[in-house]
Amino acid sequence: MTHQERVFTRGQLLDNVWGTNVYVEERTVDVHIRRLRKALAVSGHDRLVQTVRGAGYRFSAKP
Helix, strand or coil: CCCCCCCECHHHHHHHHHCCCCCCCCHHHHHHHHHHHHHHHCCCCHHHEEEECCCEEEECCCC
């Protein structure tokens, strides 16, 4: 949230969350993003996490 509008690739998210010494499939990020959106949907904030096609994901307060 400190870097709003910045796009993070799946690889960057994997490295920052799981570290570089762990092998995790990049699609794992998609599963966790889906779960995060589902949890945020309860309060109507699921659109804050946006997919940037061909690049990755970003947090944005803009619609």
